[in-house]
Amino acid sequence: NYNKYYYVTVNIWYPILVNNNLEVTFIDVGQGDAIYIKTPKGKNLMIDSGGLPDYYEGDFDTGKDIILPFLRHKKAKKLDVVFISHIHDDHIKGFIPVSDEMKIDYFIQAPQMVSTCNYDLLKDELSRNQTSIITMSKGEHIKIEEELEMYILHPDIDWIKKYPLDLNDNSMVIMMRYRDVKFLFTGDIESMAEHEIVKGFGSGLKTDVLKVAHHGSITSTTESFIKNAEPQIAVISVGQNSFGHPHEDIINRIEAVNGKIFRTDMCGAITVITDGNKIIVKQQL
Numbered sequence: 001n002y003n004k005y006y007y008v009t010v011n012i013w014y015p016i017l018v019n020n021n022l023e024v025t026f027i028d029v030g031q032g033d034a035i036y037i038k039t040p041k042g043k044n045l046m047i048d049s050g051g052l053p054d055y056y057e058g059d060f061d062t063g064k065d066i067i068l069p070f071l072r073h074k075k076a077k078k079l080d081v082v083f084i085s086h087i088h089d090d091h092i093k094g095f096i097p098v099s100d101e102m103k104i105d106y107f108i109q110a111p112q113m114v115s116t117c118n119y120d121l122l123k124d125e126l127s128r129n130q131t132s133i134i135t136m137s138k139g140e141h142i143k144i145e146e147e148l149e150m151y152i153l154h155p156d157i158d159w160i161k162k163y164p165l166d167l168n169d170n171s172m173v174i175m176m177r178y179r180d181v182k183f184l185f186t187g188d189i190e191s192m193a194e195h196e197i198v199k200g201f202g203s204g205l206k207t208d209v210l211k212v213a214h215h216g217s218i219t220s221t222t223e224s225f226i227k228n229a230e231p232q233i234a235v236i237s238v239g240q241n242s243f244g245h246p247h248e249d250i251i252n253r254i255e256a257v258n259g260k261i262f263r264t265d266m267c268g269a270i271t272v273i274t275d276g277n278k279i280i281v282k283q284q285l
Contacts, residue, residue: 022148022178024209025271027070028264028284029062030239031215032090035185036070040178041145044076047083047174047185051093051118063094068101070269078103081144085171085187087112087119099125107133108142110172111157113164136172138200147276151175153205154189154197168214169193175207179276182206184229186213186220194225202228208279209233209272212254216246216263226253233281234259235270 023038029050037045050062071079082104084092096118098104107126112119112135126133136142138156143149154173163169171187184207189197194213197205210231213220215238234254236246246263254261260281262270268284 021273021275022181023271023273024183025070025269026211026235026237026262026264027066028239028268029066029090029094029237030265031241031245032062032094032239033085033187033211033215033237034062034067034094035211035237036074037176038074039145039148043080043144044071044074044078045081045083045144046079046095048085048091048187049082049094049098051089051091051096053089054118061094061097063097067094067098071098071102076102078105081106081108081142083108083150083172083174085173085185086110086167087114087116088167088188089116089118091187092122093118096122096125099129099131103129104131107131108136108172109133110152110155110170111135111137111160113160114167148178149176151177153201154193159193159196163192166192168219171213173197175205178274181208181274181276181279183209183211183272184231185211188214188217188220190214190217190219191222194220194222198222198224198228205229207231208274209235210259212236212246212250214245215241215243216250217243218247218249221250221253223253226257226259230257231259233272233279234261235272236261236263238263238265240265 020040025036027034032050033048034050035047141151168188174185176183205228216236271282
């Protein structure tokens with residue numbers, strides 16, 4: 001139903017809908033994921049935080065130079081809840097300087113059986129700042145506030161035990177629902193996890209807004225997954241890369257289900273605003 005969608009391009013934020021808006025911003029962090037959620041009652045949430053690999057030798061730091069200035073711009077005094085999809089640097093490293101400067105109440109992750117240096121650093125920082133670390137898995141959900149809930153679709157502990165080293169396919173997949181509008185956040189899941197999720201949920205994956213998995217990689221967004229999700233809006237968080245992201249076949253699959261594509265490398269930060277019925281998409285560039 002395209003009657004609920006309006007696409008606009010602006011350079012500064014201003015309120016468009018009337019009251020009780022949910023605001024979801026896919027922050028432009030280059031090749032990585034960072035999603036900021038402002039709830040209708042003013043809570044500040046994030047899913048992932050971007051981050052550069054350790055072999056990067058410059059002074060730039062995603063958390064210090066992008067995430068923290070963005071949060072200050074949003075007048076966020078603290079983060080009420082953060083989620084990580086998985087523990088690769090381009091999804092979690094930005095949280096290290098953020099957690100050093102800003103209080104994080106709750107840190108939610110999928111079950112973990114392996115670790116990385118930066119994941120250990122992040123956990124140490126969170127512990128020092130008395131953040132509650134919570135593990136959630138498939139079938140659990142969290143009520144953020146009235147009419148806003150987040151459901152964990154993947155993974156469960158049996159999956160993690162079976163594939164402990166497959167960090168991409170172990171990504172936490174979250175369905176967020178606000179009134180009549182749904183968002184599907186997919187981390188870096190690939191075809192194996194997508195098959196498992198489709199098997200479990202089928203057409204229950206149908207969503208209004210999809211965060212396209214793994215930056216548009218050819219290893220993800222299978223035909224069965226995208227046909228069941230059938231998004232009207234598909235956001236690809238991607239930057240300059242040598243991996244061929246996003247792949248042309250993935251663009252074609254999304255367009256085949258009439259999805260409108262927004263890319264952070266072309267649009268800058270992408271903000272989706274909804275009152276739970278109508279949806280507005282804004283582009284930074």
